[in-house]
Amino acid sequence: MPEPVPFTDIQMDEAIVDRVAEVLHSGRYVKGPVVERFEDRFAAACGVDHAVAVDSGTAAILLALKGAGIGAGDEVFVPGHTFFATVSPVLSVGATPVFVDVDPETYGMDVAALSEALDAASDPAAILPVHLYGCMADVRRIRELAAEHDAAVIEDACQAHFATRDGFTAGTAGTAGAFSFYPTKNMTVAGDGGMLVTDDPDVARRARRHRNHGRDADGRHRVLGLNHRMSEVHAAVGLEQLDRIDDWNEGRATAARRYSARLADLDRVETPTEPPGAEHVYHLYVIRVPAADRDPLREHLGDAGIETGIHYPTPAYDHDPVVERLGERSLPATESVCRRIVSLPIHPRITDEEVDRVCTAVERYFEGAAA
Ligand SMILES: Cc1ncc(COP(=O)(O)O)c(C=O)c1O
Known part of the structure; x- marks a missing residue:
């Protein structure tokens, strides 16, 4: 049998193990300083004001939609070719996905097809481009189309950590961006995890509320929310991975x-x-x-x-x-x-x-x- 060529190889080292051990010994596993540090460092690395750590990339997309006020009856434009987790949060908030064909060369949303679909729509609420395989979709054109139609842009950057195009870093070209730290991604938290990034303080505040039972800092539950928090252990791995x-x-x-x-x-x-x-x-x-x-x-x-x-x-x-x-x-x-x-x-x-x-x-x- 020939020597195997594995499809992927997950990067871990002793420094990461040491960081995890520190958290395990600290006895603080959720809502602690390591998650906050990971958020601050990730936001700075992306060049945005806010990063909200969550428990998956899917949750990051879901909370970005909720944070941008997308809900029942809204039309959200998504590419036909993507992982299903781009679409499931759209369906989950009660919005309608409008599928747009892709550019077969780059696999991103075909912007000519997007323009036609937006013109045909009654009231487009959001465009959700996916930076598939690590190549950013044409966000410069997508931003222009979104501005013409007064729609939000929510980027699925789950496969594109720190990719760039036309001066934009993945996840930062629109209202909010979503990243996944699933084990095979370009960087991981050694388990499931995700990050929402945004420059909009209201989107960040609503996302933080939604990830923590719909609750604000004063302890009142203001909206119906579930638990989408990232653990301190996962954030410790994420911090180290960010350095590499x-x-x-x-x-x-x-x-x-x-x-x-x-x-x-x-x-x-x-x-x-x-x-x-x-x-x-x-x-x-x-x-x-x-x-x-x-x-x-x-x-x-x-x-x-x-x-x-x-x-x-x-x-x-x-x-x-x-x-x-x-x-x-x-x-x-x-x-x-x-x-x-x-x-x-x-x-x-x-x-x-x-x-x-x-x-x-x-x-x-x-x-x-x-x-
Ligand atoms: C394009 C895309 N969107 C969304 C997701 C969802 O991320 P997660 O598996 O962390 O929920 C993934 C990763 O699996 C993905 O590749």
């Missing part, structure tokens, strides 16, 4: 550049596009191949010990909670992408040899397929 994220993102980008250079000559492989003015942080390295080759290629790579994934095989609008509520729909670029994408192994510590092995295996597959 720039190096890790650079490690991912270096591996991505090597992949793209090696795969450039293969006619049937399309490598990721970095739009001008964008710094991609390669949460995932996703290629497109002919739909008929996708499964056999994955099998061929699997036989060579190379793990791959598909993010995601099903359009976000094709899942039951959407179909039951809104019926069926079809977006051509989203559906083509879902049939053709393959995610190759990437993480900060992947070696040149491992990238080369993956590329050689992809080349061999297509040589064999051509024969």
Whole structure:
């Protein structure tokens, strides 16, 4: 059996373990100083006024929507191609997701399609772009469209910690941004966790209230809220990871550049596009191949010990909670992408040899397929 090439590798070290031990010995596990420090440091790193730590990226999106006052009957514009957790908070607040096709090159919301959908809408409340795979959507154009339609922009930056485009840092271009610290993300809290960032003090105040049983500092429960707090233990891991994220993102980008250079000559492989003015942080390295080759290629790579994934095989609008509520729909670029994408192994510590092995295996597959 060949040496495996793992899909991802989670970065932990002794300094992180020591930080966690300190918190464990402190006896203070929630609503403490470590969460506050993590919030302050994350806000400063993003260049925003407020960061609110929560228990998942999904909760960050949910509280951003609630914080921006999005609720029943509001229309929220989301991309057709994304993880379902972009859409479930929209449905949960009673708003209606309006699905917009994606740009098949960058996987972000297609801004021409978004413009048309906004013109056709009666009263758009929010646009929820997703910076999928670590590449920011065209937030400059999305902000302009949002301003024309008086809509909020809530960014799903769950896969794009510290990506940039046209001078904007992921999560900071609109009303609020949401990050995930799920274990495989570019940075993690060693469990579930998330962060909402915003410059708007009212959005931050409402999000803090919603994450803590709808309660204000005076102890009164002012709205119906659940518990979405982050623990001190998770925040301790997050603080340490924040110190290392720039190096890790650079490690991912270096591996991505090597992949793209090696795969450039293969006619049937399309490598990721970095739009001008964008710094991609390669949460995932996703290629497109002919739909008929996708499964056999994955099998061929699997036989060579190379793990791959598909993010995601099903359009976000094709899942039951959407179909039951809104019926069926079809977006051509989203559906083509879902049939053709393959995610190759990437993480900060992947070696040149491992990238080369993956590329050689992809080349061999297509040589064999051509024969
Ligand atoms: C694009 C996107 N949105 C939302 C989420 C939800 O984040 P979490 O799993 O932390 O709830 C994720 C991650 O899983 C994601 O990749």
